Structures are given as C-alpha cells and as structure tokens.
Amino acid sequence: MIRRIAVNTGGGDAPGLNAVIRAVAISGMSRGWEVLGIRYGYRGLIEDDPAGVVSLDRNSVRGIHHLGGTILGSTNRGDPFRYPVMKDGQLVPTDVSSKVIRRLDELGVDALVAIGGDGSIKLSAKLLERGLRRVIAVPKTIDNDLSGTDQTFGFDTAVATATDAIDKLHTTAQAHERVMVVEVMGRHAGWIALYSGIAGGADVVLIPELPFDIERVCDKIRWREAMNRRFAIVVVAEGATQVGGAAVFKEGAGQFKEHGQLGGIAERIAHEIQLRTGKETRSIVLGHLQRGGSPVMTDRVLSLRLGCAATRFIADTNTSGLVAVRGNTIQLVPMSEGTDRIRTVPLDSDVLLTGRQLGVCFGDEQPESFEPSLTPPPPSLPPYRVFKGGPA
Ligand code: F6P
Numbered sequence: 001m002i003r004r005i006a007v008n009t010g011g012g013d014a015p016g017l018n019a020v021i022r023a024v025a026i027s028g029m030s031r032g033w034e035v036l037g038i039r040y041g042y043r044g045l046i047e048d049d050p051a052g053v054v055s056l057d058r059n060s061v062r063g064i065h066h067l068g069g070t071i072l073g074s075t076n077r078g079d080p081f082r083y084p085v086m087k088d089g090q091l092v093p094t095d096v097s098s099k100v101i102r103r104l105d106e107l108g109v110d111a112l113v114a115i116g117g118d119g120s121i122k123l124s125a126k127l128l129e130r131g132l133r134r135v136i137a138v139p140k141t142i143d144n145d146l147s148g149t150d151q152t153f154g155f156d157t158a159v160a161t162a163t164d165a166i167d168k169l170h171t172t173a174q175a176h177e178r179v180m181v182v183e184v185m186g187r188h189a190g191w192i193a194l195y196s197g198i199a200g201g202a203d204v205v206l207i208p209e210l211p212f213d214i215e216r217v218c219d220k221i222r223w224r225e226a227m228n229r230r231f232a233i234v235v236v237a238e239g240a241t242q243v244g245g246a247a248v249f250k251e252g253a254g255q256f257k258e259h260g261q262l263g264g265i266a267e268r269i270a271h272e273i274q275l276r277t278g279k280e281t282r283s284i285v286l287g288h289l290q291r292g293g294s295p296v297m298t299d300r301v302l303s304l305r306l307g308c309a310a311t312r313f314i315a316d317t318n319t320s321g322l323v324a325v326r327g328n329t330i331q332l333v334p335m336s337e338g339t340d341r342i343r344t345v346p347l348d349s350d351v352l353l354t355g356r357q358l359g360v361c362f363g364d365e366q367p368e369s370f371e372p373s374l375t376p377p378p379p380s381l382p383p384y385r386v387f388k389g390g391p392a
Pocket of ligand 1: 012076117141142143185186187238261262291
C-alpha cells in the first residue's frame with residue numbers, strides 16, 4: 001500500500017525535468033498519495049536543511065511543464081557514496097548513503113522517483129543494494145546516450161537550439177566567406193551533432209563514433225572553395241576525436257565528479273583548418289545554451305508520459321526499475337539496462353546515411369558518400385551565385 005512518494009532530479013539539467021515533476025506529482029496525488037520533492041538530488045536529505053524536502057501540492061507544480069531547469073534544483077556533485085564533507089578544514093569524499101536511506105525511511109517514503117542520467121541511475125541501483133525500499137528511475141539527458149531506452153527527453157530541445165544557432169551562423173559565415181566550427185554537447189555520443197548538423201545543413205559533421213582525418217575536412221572546404229562556395233559550416237561533437245587521437249577535456253574527473261568536462265575541440269579544429277586551407281576560420285562553443293529554454297513539444301509530451309508511467313509502475317508493480325521508451329511503448333526495465341553501456345550512433349544509422357547522400361563530410365573514409373570529386377566545376381557551368389533568399 002503506497003502512501004507517500006518522493007521525487008528528485010540529479011545530474012545536469014535537461015529541458016523537460018519540470019514536466020516530469022508535474023506529471024509525477026499530479027498523477028501521484030490523484031491516486032491519493034502524498035508527494036515530496038527532495039532538493040538538489042540527495043542533498044536535501046543529507047544536509048540538515050529544513051527546506052531540503054518540500055511537500056509538492058497542486059500549486060507548487062502549476063504552470064511548470066513548459067519551463068526549463070528544475071524547480072527542485074539539481075547537482076552533479078551530490079553522490080551520497082562520495083559526498084563532500086568538511087573534515088579538518090578540507091572537503092573529504094564520504095559515504096553518507098546510510099543517512100539517505102534512513103531519512104527516506106523516517107519520512108515514510110514508499111517509493112522514490114529518481115530523475116537523472118547514467119550517474120543517477122547507477123546511484124539508484126547502489127542505494128537499492130544498500131537497502132533503499134524502492135526506486136523508479138526516469139532517464140534524462142540531452143545527450144540521448146542512455147542504453148535501455150530509445151529516447152531521452154531534453155534531446156529534441158537541445159537539437160532545436162543547436163539547429164537554430166547553426167542557421168544563424170550560416171548567414172555570418174556566408175557574409176564573411178569564413179569557416180565556422182560549431183562545438184555541440186553530447187559527451188561521447190554524436191546524436192546532437194548529427195541531428196543538428198543534418199537539420200542545419202552543415203558541410204562537415206564530426207562525431208565520436210567516426211574518428212576524423214583533418215585533411216578530409218580540409219579537402220571538403222577546398223572543394224567548396226573550388227566550387228565558388230566560399231564559406232563552410234563544421235559541426236563538431238565535444239567528444240569527437242581525430243584518428244588515433246583522444247577526446248579533448250577542459251578539466252578531468254574529480255574526487256566528487258564522475259566525469260571530466262569535455263571542451264575545446266572546435267578551437268583546435270578551427271586552428272588546423274585555417275593553417276591548412278588559408279581560410280579565415282572561427283570557432284564557437286554552444287555549451288550550456290543547449291540545456292536551457294523551454295522544452296519543445298516532443299520533449300514535453302515525452303516528459304509527461306514518463307512521469308505518469310513512473311507512478312503507474314509504482315501502483316501496478318512491486319519492483320524497482322528504469323522507465324524506458326521502447327518503440328511506442330513505455331516499459332519498466334531492470335536498472336542495469338540503463339547503465340551497462342552508452343548508446344552511441346550506430347554506423348548504419350539512416351540519419352548518417354542521409355548525411356552521406358547529401359554530401360556531408362564526416363571526416364572519415366566516406367564509404368557511402370555521394371560527394372563529387374575535388375575537381376572544380378567544368379567551365380560550361382555558370383559561376384556560383386547566391387539567389388535571393390535561397391540557400392547557398
Ligand atoms: O550530459 C549532459 C551534458 O550537458 C553533456 O552534454 C556535457 O558534456 C556535460 O553535461 C556538461 O556538464 P556540466 O554541467 O558539468 O558542465
């Protein structure tokens with residue numbers, strides 16, 4: 001018999017978190033349950049803060065489904081198994097997981113809905129092993145790289161933001177006859193780069209799944225130049241690597257943070273392109289813009305579906321697990337399915353193939369590419385012109 005549930009949001013935020021919270025709260029309340037919100041991942045249970053756990057009522061979740069961020073707050077430095085605790089004047093990683101479990105017990109929480117990415121799902125599994133009653137994990141990440149689920153909310157919004165930025169960069173690139181290198185998020189998966197690159201009409205898309213050869217990228221730019229297309233857009237995933245190279249990090253993983261911070265590949269590529277082709281090249285990192293703003297329609301609907309499914313599984317089953325999208329259905333699957341590997345872009349992806357057929361350079365051997373050779377256009381062809389309002 002369920003009387004009270006709790007919900008928290010952990011890891012990097014993603015557009016749609018508030019919609020999940022609203023769906024969990026309303027669908028839980030309508031079953032007669034009390035719904036608690038835990039602030040900042042597990043921090044609200046660990047720190048002795050009276051505002052760390054809040055009661056969610058209809059008013060507190062009214063009108064939030066379209067808002068970015070999370071009303072509960074989030075953190076990716078709140079792992080209860082290595083929580084920063086001040087000892088002798090310095091922060092020491094400390095296992096406070098027993099406190100988390102005890103507090104949830106004291107609060108009479110029958111099930112926790114933990115909304116988060118791979119790190120949060122792993123934490124849910126570990127807390128269950130240590131004795132936490134029940135957890136329903138709801139997968140979240142703009143990176144769309146979680147195994148076990150076909151889709152994560154936040155991805156579509158991040159792609160829309162990146163596509164919009166690429167559209168804007170097109171006009172300035174064209175005006176100045178420059179190469180623009182745009183770095184997008186996605187960690188070690190190329191979903192955001194691939195989808196925004198294709199949607200934005202990029203000339204080059206570099207993803208971690210296909211290590212790139214910078215000379216192939218430069219060849220594409222030289223070919224465009226020879227065709228009188230004197231600008232180019234290069235979209236690069238933050239985790240992309242050169243053949244035989246490694247991903248570029250701004251900061252390594254830390255005592256309190258599982259993952260290092262990727263970043264800087266666009267600048268390196270821009271430097272190489274300018275050096276090798278002589279084309280004026282600029283780089284831009286879209287960064288956390290991609291995590292902000294209102295969720296697009298598909299993310300809102302997915303978030304609301306996942307939130308309602310979470311309470312449905314709490315009511316209809318006795319188990320813990322991960323709420324996963326499988327085709328058109330939503331299923332409860334073992335937690336391990338969300339953490340055993342990352343979901344990368346398959347090399348036979350239809351979107352990848354579409355890019356190749358459209359002549360997008362992926363910096364690889366281009367086995368399927370329909371890209372014309374580097375030969376300049378025959379003299380019989382009219383010189384390249386930009387028509388009014390038309391794309392180049
Ligand atoms: O996982 C989501 C994500 O936005 C990644 O795309 C990015 O690499 C990372 O989080 C950035 O994390 P932080 O918020 O710690 O800078």
